[in-house]
Amino acid sequence: MRFIVMEDKLVALKGSSQLTQRISQIPTIPQPPLNPTFPYNKELQLLLTGKQLLLDDLPFPLEEIQMHYENGYITYRKGIEYIGKKPICSRCGNKGSKWFASYPCARCGEACLYCRKCIMMGRISECTPLIGWNGPPLRIDHPEKILEWTGKLSDGQSTASIQVADMIRQNEELLVWAVCGAGKTELLFQGIEDALSAQKRVCIATPRTDVVLELTPRLKNAFPKINVASLYGGSDDRHLYAPLTIATTHQLMRFYHAFDTIILDEVDAFPFTVEDSLQYAAVQARKPNSAMIYLTATPNEKWQRECLRGKRSFTTIPARFHRHPLPVPQFVWCGNWQKRLTKGKLPPNILRWIQYRLQIDKQALIFFPHIPLMEKALPILRQLDLRIEAVHAEDPKRKEKVQRMRTNEIPLLLTTTILERGVTFPNIDVAVVGSEDSIFTESALVQIGGRAGRSADYPTGTITFFHYGKTKAMIKARRQIVSMNREALKKGLIDL
Numbered sequence: 001m002r003f004i005v006m007e008d009k010l011v012a013l014k015g016s017s018q019l020t021q022r023i024s025q026i027p028t029i030p031q032p033p034l035n036p037t038f039p040y041n042k043e044l045q046l047l048l049t050g051k052q053l054l055l056d057d058l059p060f061p062l063e064e065i066q067m068h069y070e071n072g073y074i075t076y077r078k079g080i081e082y083i084g085k086k087p088i089c090s091r092c093g094n095k096g097s098k099w100f101a102s103y104p105c106a107r108c109g110e111a112c113l114y115c116r117k118c119i120m121m122g123r124i125s126e127c128t129p130l131i132g133w134n135g136p137p138l139r140i141d142h143p144e145k146i147l148e149w150t151g152k153l154s155d156g157q158s159t160a161s162i163q164v165a166d167m168i169r170q171n172e173e174l175l176v177w178a179v180c181g182a183g184k185t186e187l188l189f190q191g192i193e194d195a196l197s198a199q200k201r202v203c204i205a206t207p208r209t210d211v212v213l214e215l216t217p218r219l220k221n222a223f224p225k226i227n228v229a230s231l232y233g234g235s236d237d238r239h240l241y242a243p244l245t246i247a248t249t250h251q252l253m254r255f256y257h258a259f260d261t262i263i264l265d266e267v268d269a270f271p272f273t274v275e276d277s278l279q280y281a282a283v284q285a286r287k288p289n290s291a292m293i294y295l296t297a298t299p300n301e302k303w304q305r306e307c308l309r310g311k312r313s314f315t316t317i318p319a320r321f322h323r324h325p326l327p328v329p330q331f332v333w334c335g336n337w338q339k340r341l342t343k344g345k346l347p348p349n350i351l352r353w354i355q356y357r358l359q360i361d362k363q364a365l366i367f368f369p370h371i372p373l374m375e376k377a378l379p380i381l382r383q384l385d386l387r388i389e390a391v392h393a394e395d396p397k398r399k400e401k402v403q404r405m406r407t408n409e410i411p412l413l414l415t416t417t418i419l420e421r422g423v424t425f426p427n428i429d430v431a432v433v434g435s436e437d438s439i440f441t442e443s444a445l446v447q448i449g450g451r452a453g454r455s456a457d458y459p460t461g462t463i464t465f466f467h468y469g470k471t472k473a474m475i476k477a478r479r480q481i482v483s484m485n486r487e488a489l490k491k492g493l494i495d496l
Contacts, residue, residue, distance in 0.1 A: 001013075001014065001019060001022075001023075001106050001107045001108060001128070001129070002014075002020035002022060002107075002109075002127065003020060003021060003022070003023050003026060003129075004019055004020045004021070004024060005030065006024075008030045008032070009032055009069075009070055010023075010026070010029055010030060010076055010273075011066070011128075012062060012066050012069075012076075014062070014107075016071070021166075022110070022126045022127040023043070023078050023079070023127060023128070023129050024078050024079070024080045024081065024082065024106050024126040024127070029071055029076055029077070029078065029311065029423045031075060031134070032069065032071065032072045033072050033133070034071070034072035034073065034135065035071040035072055035073075036290050037217035038071035038072075038205060039074065040068060040071070040073045040135050040136075041060070041068065041361070041418070042056075044060060044064075044065075044068060044073075044074075044133075045127060045133060045135060045136070045138065046074075046138065046241045047132045047239055047241070048074070048131065048132055048221075048257075049137065049138050049241060050133070050201065050255055050256065050257065050258025050259070050285075051121070051132060051133070051254055051255055051256065051258065052077065052090075052091060052130040052132050052254065052255065052256035052284075053130070053131050053132075053254065054123075054124065054128060054130070054131070055128075055131065055267070056122055056238035057122065058131065062075070062285065065131065068135075068445035072133060072134060072135070072391045073133070073134055074131060074132070074133065074135075074403075075131070075132040075134045076129040076130070076131060076134070077090055077113075077129065077130040077131075077132065077256075078129070078130070079091065079124040079125060079126070079127075079128035079129060079130050080088055080113060080114075080115065080124065080125065080128070082127050082205070087126075089115035089117060089118060089124060090124075090130055090262060091115070091118055091121065091124050091130060091253050092115065092117050092118035092121075092253055092277035092280060092281060093118035093276065093277055093280030093281075093283075093284075094115050094118070096117070096276055096300070097485075099113060099115060099116045099117040100113055100114070100116065100332065101113070101114060102309065103113070105125060105127060108126070108127035109126055110127075111319045112125045112127055113126045114126075114128075115327065117277055118253055118277060118454045120233075120250075121143070121209070121250075121253050124339075128368070130256070132256055133439070135221050138241065139199065140199075140227075140243055141197055141344070142197065142225075142226065142243070143225045144196060145194045145225075145413070146196050146223060146225070146226060147189055147190075147192075147193040147222060147223060148222065148223070148224055148225075149186070149221070149222040150190050150230075151186060152185065152321075153183070153186060153321075154319070154321040154323070154493070155186060155187060155313075155491075155492070155493055156178075156182065156317040156318065156319050156321075156488075156491070156493045157182070157183050157187040157317060157321060158187075158290065158315075159186040159315065159317075160178065160187045160315045160317050161188075161189075161191070162190075164176065164188060164190070164191040164293055164315075164363060165190045165191040165194050165313045166273070167293065167313070168191040168192075168195050168200075168261050168291045168293070169194060169198075169308035170291070170373035170407075171289050171290055171291045172291060173291070173292045173294070173312075173313060173315040174292075174293050174294070174313050174314065174315065175289075175294045175295070175296070175299060175303065175307065175312055175313065175315075175319070176293060176294065176295045176314070176315055176317070177296065177297070177299055177307065177314055177315070177316045178295065178296075178316065178317035178444070178449065179297055179317060179318060179319065179326055179484050180205055180297045180326075180421075180447060180449070180450020180451075180454070181320045181321075181424075181453070181454035182202075182297075182317040182319065182320055182321065183317075183320070184216055184265070184295050184317075185215065185219075185486065187351050188204070188263060188293070189222055189295070189315070190235070191261070191368070192223070192244065192261075193223075194419055195260060195261050195291075196223075196226065196243055196244065197318050200243075200260035200261060201243050201244075201245075201246075201259050201260050201261075202243065202244050202257065202259065202260070202261045202262075202263070203245040203246075203247060203250050203258070203259040203261070203262050203265050203285065204219070204244075204245070204246045204247075204254075204265060204267065205246075205247050205248070205252055205262060205263070205282065205285075206246075206247075206248065206249065206264075206265040206266050206267045206269075206399060206422075207248065207249050207266055207272040207333045207351050208248065208266070208269065208421075208422050209232040209233065209248055210422045210423065211265065211266065211421075211422040212230060212231070212232045212246050212247065212248055213230075213232070214422065215246050215265075216228065216230040216246055216421075218411055219244065219246060220334075223244060225246070226242075226243060226244050227241075227242040227243060228242055228244045228245070228246065229241070229244070229245045229246070229247075230246050230247075231245060231246070231248065231251040232247070232248045233248070233250070235251075235484070237332055239252070239459075244464070245259070246439065247265065249264075249272050249275075249278040249281065249282060249395055250278065250281075251280040251285070252285040253277070253280070253281045253284075254284055255284070255285035256284055256337075257284075257286070257287050257288065258285050258286075258287070259285055259290060260286060260291065261285055261290060261291045261292075261293070262282060262285060262286045262291070262292050262293070263292075263293045263295065264282060264292065264294050264295065265295045266295065266296060266421060266422070267294045267295065267296045267298060267299075268296045269299050269421060270315065270444050272360055273300070277494045278345065281338075281376060296444070297446060297447065297450060298443035298446045298447060300443070300482075314430065316484075316487065318436055318484040318485070318487040318488040318491065318493060319484070319485075319488035319491075319494045320453075320454070320459070321456070321494035322393075322455075322456035322459045323494050323495045324404045324459035324460065324487075324494060324495070325450070325485045325488065326450075326453065326481050326484060326485055327449065327452045327453045327460060327461050327462060327463050327493050328373075328462070328463070328481055328482060328485070329445070329449050329463040329465050329474075329477065330462065330464050330465065331465050331467060331474065332464055332465065332466050332468040333437075333466075333467060333468070333469075333472060333477075334347040334349055334350055334433075334467065334468065335347055335359070335468060336468055336469060337350070337433060338373065338434070338468075339375050341373060341377060341380075342375075342376075344380060344447060345380070346380055346381075347466070349466070349473060350431070350433060350466055351384075352495075353464060353466075354366070354381060354384065354412060354429060354431075355384060356385060357384055357411070357412065357429060358411060360446055360450070361411070361430045362427070362428070362429055363405070363408065363410075363412065363413075363414055363425060363427060363429075364411075364412045364413075364428055364430065364431060365412075365415055365419060365425070365428055365429075365430050365431075365448075365451055366412060366413070366414050366430075366431045366432075366433060367415055367416070367417065367430070367431070367432045367440075367448055368413070368414060368416060368421075368433050368434065368441065369417075369433075369434045370437075370438035370441065371416060372380060373433075373434070374390050374392070374414050374415075375390065376414065377414060377433070378390045378414060380397075380421060381412065381414070387409065387410055387411055387412055387414070387453075388410070388411065388412045388413075388414070389401050389404070389410050389412075389413055389414070390413070390414035390415070391407075391413060391414070391415050391417065391418065391419070392415070392416045392418055401413065402419070402423060406425060406427060413422060417439060417444055417448075419441075420444050420447040420448045420451075421447045421450070423456075424451075424454050424455075425451065426454070426457060426460035427455060427457070427461070428451060428452060428461060429452060429462045429463070429464075430448060430449065430451050430452045430460050430461065430464070431461045431463075431464045431465075432448060432464070432465045432466060432477070433466050434466070434467070434468065435465035435466060435467045435471070435474055435483075436467045436468050436469045436470070436471050440471075440473060440474075441473050442472075442473045442476040442477045442480065444473075445465070445473060445474060445477035446477045446480055446481065448463075449463045449477065449481060450486045482486060
């Protein structure tokens with residue numbers, strides 16, 4: 001597609017011409033004033049409010065979109081901007097030259113640069129406009145009673161809930177540093193209700209699809225009369241406008257100045273921590289004057305230092321809602337377990353740990369650092385019980401196995417770090433085989449330990465780190481858990 005500026009308006013034209021340019025070549029894109037008498041398309045308003053979409057995403061003809069632009073109701077933004085000669089993707093913020101490539105483009109008739117970093121969201125190139133809404137904002141009338149959750153918050157949750165609600169009202173940032181199983185979702189309810197009552201739009205974003213799928217029914221139960229959009233790859237809600245949105249952080253790339261409040265759950269989790277494009281998307285998706293609430297059990301060292309030095313607003317919840325202390329990991333040396341595994345064996349103390357759980361009918365999660373090692377261990381352990389299974393990120397039966405674990409059909413589930421967070425089993429013990437491996441960071445080990453003792457009916461559980469040498473990550477993880485227990489006891493949030 002090519003454009004020409006005529007009478008202070010950008011005119012989109014199909015086909016190539018020497019008089020036209022790609023949108024990235026136009027220095028300044030004019031924005032026509034809003035024509036209040038124009039009969040705008042309300043379906044287009046619903047689809048585009050707070051979004052940045054490609055023409056291919058819109059089920060409307062170019063002529064209708066252009067007419068809305070000329071009457072001030074639609075904005076065109078450059079898909080790829082240039083600072084000097086360096087390209088930047090407007091959607092994902094990519095600046096890395098290795099993530100750009102050229103292809104012969106049929107739309108503009110030239111070799112056109114496009115961004116490979118966010119290609120999964122649709123191709124964005126030098127001739128691609130990002131389209132947004134500039135007309136009247138949507139107003140949704142909410143019922144008198146927005147929140148219908150009848151549960152009760154613990155003392156720790158209540159304190160954090162008040163602070164979250166205050167920060168949302170004041171459009172400020174806050175880190176909620178809460179132990180695994182503290183009940184982070186429930187403490188958000190008051191703040192979300194206050195925001196919705198004030199006609200604010202709220203998004204809860206998380207790096208993992210599993211967490212979106214787990215949170216969606218809980219939020220719909222708490223806010224049954226509110227439209228809730230659940231966004232992830234392949235979601236049916238992709239074009240649903242909703243005052244409350246739950247999305248993977250990848251899906252935030254479709255939004256632009258959309259949300260008055262963004263709640264970033266598991267802000268320390270992969271891939272959010274390593275993908276600059278996801279962090280850029282989170283900033284782009286929030287309105288200029290908005291609140292940002294970060295949730296994590298394991299903030300990185302930089303954030304921890306900022307909290308302790310008073311440079312970052314934060315609140316801690318050092319205890320779970322059931323008032324029992326966090327289980328503290330035990331370190332157990334198991335020798336050169338990988339060498340044994342190559343011979344079709346596992347260390348005797350690991351086997352004894354597993355046999356005992358099978359004897360007392362206690363479910364367990366057993367974490368391995370790498371898939372090939374886990375797959376070598378599986379047939380050895382199936383000699384003890386054929387129901388033992390293994391799961392990893394690429395397993396096509398991953399969801400099915402997790403569900404069978406929940407229904408007690410699987411006694412022991414071997415796993416990679418894919419289950420370090422976002423899943424809850426009520427009564428399990430946890431073991432890590434090879435906790436000295438670099439994949440098991442302090443954050444990962446704290447999260448893994450957080451799988452045990454989450455339920456009020458089963459508030460205890462053992463955590464065992466089988467190792468071939470202690471690491472700093474192991475020591476820091478245990479120290480963090482002990483520190484949270486100490487703080488919880490000091491604040492009267494746990495019972496001895």
